Amino acid sequence: MVASAWPYIYRVPHLGNIVGSILSADVVARYYRLKGEDVLYVTGSDEHGTPIEVEAVRRGIPPKQLTDENHKLIVDLFEKWGIKFDNYTRTESPTHVKFVQEAFLKIYENGYVFTEETTLPYCPKCKRYLPDRFIEGICPFCGYKSARGDQCEQCGRLLEPAKLIDSYCVICKSTPIQKKTKHWYFDLPKFAEPLREFIETNKQLPDNARKFSLNVIKEGLKPRAITRDNKWGIPAPFPGAGDKTIYVWLEAVLGYVSATVEYFEKKGDREGWKQYWLDKDAKTIYFIGKDNIPFHTIILSALLLATKEGYNLPWNVSSTEFLQFQGLKFSKSQRVGVWIDEALQLFPADYWRYYLLASRPETKDTNFSWEQFKEKINADLNDTFGNFVHRTLTFINQHYNSEIPTPTKLGADEKRILKSVEKKVENAAKLLEECKIQAALKNVIDISRTGNQYLNKKEPWKLLKTNPQKAANVFYVAVWITKTLAVVLEPFTPFTAEELRKLLNIPKDPQTLRWSEATKPLPSGHKINKAKPLFQKIEAKEEELQKNLEQMRMSKTKVSFEDFSKLDLRVGRIVKAESVPKSSNLVKLSIDIGGGEIRQAVAGIAKHYDPQQLEGKNLAVVVNLEPRQIFGLDSQVMILAAQDGDVVSVLQPDRAVKAGSKIK
RNA sequence: AGCGGGGUGGGGUAGCCAGGUUUAACCCGCUGGGCUCAUAACCCAGAGAUCGGUAGUUCAAAUCUACCCCCCGCUACCA
Secondary structure (H helix, E strand, O other), rough: EEEEEEOOOHHHHHHHHHHHEEEEEHHHHHHHHHHOOOEEEEEEEOOOOHHHHHHHHHHHOHHHHHHHHHHHHHHHHHHOOOOOEEEEOOOOOHHEEEEEEHHHHHHHHOOOEHHHHHHEEEEOOOOOOOOOHEEEOOOOOOOOOEEEEEOOOOOOOOOHHHHHHEEEEEEOOOOEEEEEEEEEEEHHHHHHHHHHHHHHOOOOOOHHHHHHHHHHOOOOOOOEEEEOOOOOOOOOOOOOOOOOEOOOHHHHHHEEEEEEHHHHHOOHHHHHOHHHHHOOOOOOEEEEEEEHHHHHHHHHHHHHOOOOOOOOOEEOOOOOOOOOOOOOOEEEEOOOOOOOOHHHHOOOOOHHHHHHOOOOOOOOOOOEHHHHHHHHHHHHHHHHHHHHHHHHHHHHHHOOOEEEEEEEEOOOHHHHHHHHHHHHHHHHHHHHHHOHHHHHHHHHHHHHHHHHHHHHHHOOOHHHHHHHHHHHHHHHHHHHHHHHHHHHHHOOHHHHHHHHHOOOOOOOOOOOOOHHHHHOOOOOOEEEOOOOOOOOOOOOOOOOOOHHHHHHHHHHOOOOHHHHOOOEEEOOOOEEEEEEOOOOOOEEEEEEEOOOOEEEEEEEOOOOOOOHHOOOOEEEEEEEOOOOEEOEEEEEEEEEEEEOOOOEEEEOOOOOOOOOEEEO
């Protein structure tokens, strides 16, 4: 049973989102399928939660419509990436909803759910309770006027919404009323001991997952609220819960089970899922990024235990570190990174799959750079692997009429080479079973290195004239190795593997596509097709590659003149600038936007400008963006600045114009 | 500040949990050579690292312990 983190389909995932989860899981699932094992790869779209609800409200559409659209888009993208799921479902699936409700009822009946009545501020205008960040007011300790519901920025003390003085709703600014509400809590602390034991004895868990999880338990588990007052989500099944919904994080992880149930339901088998979840011989492997560790090792495990149904706990939770983009964090708003839809417009899926798997962040964060991307693709895929295949196949095309030659008794060199290839195939298998995908892939590419060494040593182009039979032996072996590659590369680069199988004219019969068949030769006399290079070298320079990406983006998002003219761009004069205490990069600005009208802006440029430097400057600002709270401060205006790597420059008019001048 | 992760030849990584099996491995780059079947690809040889620092445990430390320095993430904002 292979599973990967459920993509949150608020937006298209980026490369970093899928390396450790969707893509890694696909490799391992494909491997086990090749081995002929019973394997099921399930996951799905995680579509509940506040960000989606908010986004939908903003667009004025029902959340379901938004997730329908995104789900469809993402399903299509994954297919293009060659991700082969057994079931890719979604948290809106009726099977999932029903399963989650039943599971929580069981947990409730087993006595692991308690309720607590609290008085929470409630905004009568927005018709919602105001937890954490939704409420602000005066800090009762230090008097700071924009303290948030969970913590005061000024003095750092933890707060509760009800303690704030003169509190107000962050969204509409109206004064909340105090209203009693009841929430249902999952009694997580009861599972601290069993969880600790489970994690300590689970030898498969990678370092990062074990250390992190044990630390969380050591610090003390706290009950987790199961219910939310949100509308978008799975209705809580508890008696008296009314229209409360289940918190996404507690619900989506159960999707692993419900997706299995759904898979078998579709096949008309109501019991089939049990062999994957209740049979003690079944193993579950989860592929996730490090941010997701506690939800799998702790929350999921505890929920499964709490049902008392005897579910298998995670056998392995393969959790990767993060992929960075040229030294920076992936960021949609700042356009840092490559998204999986864009990637495919630039290079074929297997280029990306290869690069990502070969640089999979297994022990520490790794950095994407175009230079490394180029290096991996050119040196490994094209020069080492691609060239080995191509030189072998073209030789057979030219000198053996595309038929695999008949060998005589193979010599010591041949035996040694084949042995070494076999060893690498074994290593790759072992490493894949340990989820060490990076190392496994290296072993596979090394097979073509061995092939190249063999050809160079034997010099069959000379043997052709001096000892044709020996040359025939060499190519019998060389094409054998090529066939090995066609099989073992399948989990990593399925498109290329299939293309290679076509070149080798290997029938599509699923029997031949078996890991155990990899090290068996193709029969002599077997006719192959005309060789064609599998890859093209990337010739473009690093800067050109980045430029291509940016150009592609620009051509994609054309803004109508009408939309553009909605922006109120002006020249603003900075009347006052001061740094924001406790923040590392924020400056609070008072800006004259014309006629002496002063507005406040909070800008993230303190690392690049001293406040004094800014005072008196005239610069480009956007006046009519929706105001926003930043670090507890109102920001009504956005200043414009150019960024070139580490250099940030605000935009100043090059002639004297007065504050408030329109920019068009 | 707290918590977590990391610092290994010029660049990128593996090894560390289970210390000796390593003269510290691999890829790129570099230097020299070979080959000419192959997409100027391939192969061989070589130079290049006191494994962030210090102290300790040990017959033996990149690996274990303590302290320190630097980087990154989250807490925690930068539209």
